[in-house]
Amino acid sequence: MRLSRTMISLATSLVIGVPVLAAQGNEGKVQAVLQSGPDVGRRAPDFSLPWASKDSVGPIESPYQLASDRGKTVVIAFYPRDFTQSSTAEMRTLAQQYDSLAGPDVVLVAISTDSVSTHRRFAQSLNLPFRLLSDPDQRISKQYASKDPNGYNRRTVYVVGSDGRVAFRNLQFNALDPKDYAELRNAVKNSLRPS
Numbered sequence: 319m320r321l322s323r324t325m326i327s328l329a330t331s332l333v334i335g336v337p338v339l340a341a342q343g344n345e346g347k348v349q350a351v352l353q354s355g356p357d358v359g360r361r362a363p364d365f366s367l368p369w370a371s372k373d374s375v376g377p378i379e380s381p382y383q384l385a386s387d388r389g390k391t392v393v394i395a396f397y398p399r400d401f402t403q404s405s406t407a408e409m410r411t412l413a414q415q416y417d418s419l420a421g422p423d424v425v426l427v428a429i430s431t432d433s434v435s436t437h438r439r440f441a442q443s444l445n446l447p448f449r450l451l452s453d454p455d456q457r458i459s460k461q462y463a464s465k466d467p468n469g470y471n472r473r474t475v476y477v478v479g480s481d482g483r484v485a486f487r488n489l490q491f492n493a494l495d496p497k498d499y500a501e502l503r504n505a506v507k508n509s510l511r512p513s
Contacts (some may be wrong), residue, residue: 322501341489350412362392362478365458368431370437372444373490380388380411384478387425387513390482391485391509392478393502395428396464396471397493400440400450408473409444416447417498425490429453429464430471461491477505485509 337362356362367382369376376382395412403436409428412419420426426448432440435452459465463471464474473493477486486505492498 344462355461355487355489356476356484358393358444358484360484361482362476362484363458363461365461367453367458368434369427369434369449369451370434371449372438372441372446373437375434375436380455382427382449385482388429388482389480391424391480391506393506394462394476394478395422395426395475395491396459396462397428397430398466398470398473399430400436404473406444408491409440409446411499412448413444413446415503418503420448422505423510424506427451429458431456431459431469438507475502477502477509479509 335419336387343460362384364383364385366381368378369382384394392474395408397408399405403509412426414424425452428448430437431454432450432452433454434452437452440446441450453459453471456465456471459471462474462476466472472489473491475486475488475491476484478484479485485508486502488501490496491502
């Protein structure tokens with residue numbers, strides 16, 4: 319009897335209590351990849367990464383730091399690579415929805431393994447209104463359960479509330495599914511409501 323990837327993920331999650339992502343291995347066999355990362359309600363791990371925007375590359379002495387945005391809601395979108403079809407679609411959609419997602423109390427950053435110079439070209443090509451952060455060794459993506467064993471980030475999204483705690487996470491964000499963007503918008507709105 320053959321089990322689907324979804325059934326394997328669900329069964330493994332129930333047995334060991336850790337989120338699992340099913341992935342197809344090199345020989346076509348399904349393999350389970352354990353996921354962790356900060357759960358909703360837990361403090362988001364702080365990090366510091368170099369960044370680029372459509373206008374500039376951030377100075378080395380002034381990397382983006384999550385802690386510097388304490389008091390604001392922060393959307394962190396991990397994605398595989400600049401200039402790929404699915405990442406272009408995702409970043410374009412985030413840019414189109416930027417006004418409904420961001421504001422004076424919301425910051426959006428996206429993280430991949432690409433260099434800051436590649437990030438700048440990518441941000442310019444799409445006229446992105448947010449910063450792209452560079453995590454070439456996947457140190458931060460590993461902390462956030464976004465590291466793929468093939469050297470790229472998995473597509474995941476976190477919303478960190480003004481208190482520094484994870485308010486929402488989607489460990490299998492679908493760049494082409496409008497429902498995932500609607501869910502993200504709702505999570506941002508909910509994080510802005512007074513407790």
